[in-house]
Amino acid sequence: MTNNPKNCPFCSFTDRVIKDNASAYTILSNPRKVPGHFLVIPKRHTEKPWELTAKEIQDVFKLIFFIEKSIIGKLGSGCDIRQNYRPFIEQDDVKMNHVHFHVIPRNKNDYIYSVSEKFEVDLFAELDDLEHQEVAKLLDTKEASKE
Numbered sequence: 194m195t196n197n198p199k200n201c202p203f204c205s206f207t208d209r210v211i212k213d214n215a216s217a218y219t220i221l222s223n224p225r226k227v228p229g230h231f232l233v234i235p236k237r238h239t240e241k242p243w244e245l246t247a248k249e250i251q252d253v254f255k256l257i258f259f260i261e262k263s264i265i266g267k268l269g270s271g272c273d274i275r276q277n278y279r280p281f282i283e284q285d286d287v288k289m290n291h292v293h294f295h296v297i298p299r300n301k302n303d304y305i306y307s308v309s310e311k312f313e314v315d316l317f318a319e320l321d322d323l324e325h326q327e328v329a330k331l332l333d334t335k336e337a338s339k340e
């Protein structure tokens with residue numbers, strides 16, 4: 194792993210690697226939300242997910258799907274895949290700037306549901322036409338290419 198910042202734990206987690214391929218590796222998340230909470234991490238230090246190369250994305254998702262196939266029916270009947278881009282939060286013990294994907298086994302009414310998601314029903318609101326138009330405009334090809 195080269196050209197990586199010295200203060201990035203994900204650039205130097207080689208002793209915890211469970212499986213890897215050419216451009217990505219996986220470790221168990223510590224701390225973790227539930228048993229079998231994996232992190233899939235590109236080997237190259239990248240902080241913006243859209244800066245991953247096509248090869249890195251392919252290698253990341255090869256590992257994600259391998260993990261899913263390995264844990265479904267053992268640690269969960271379902272699985273969440275999650276990537277958080279939150280530059281507004283400083284890096285600390287639970288927030289890493291280095292892009293990574295969470296793979297989290299899920300079950301009906303599991304621990305994550307009981308302590309968190311069951312309280313999130315109020316988050317959902319009807320999408321109205323104005324909001325649809327305004328947000329869809331952001332994906333206009335001319336606007337999107339400005340970045």
Ligand SMILES: [Zn+2]
Nearest residue numbers: 201204238291
């Ligand atoms: Zn890094």
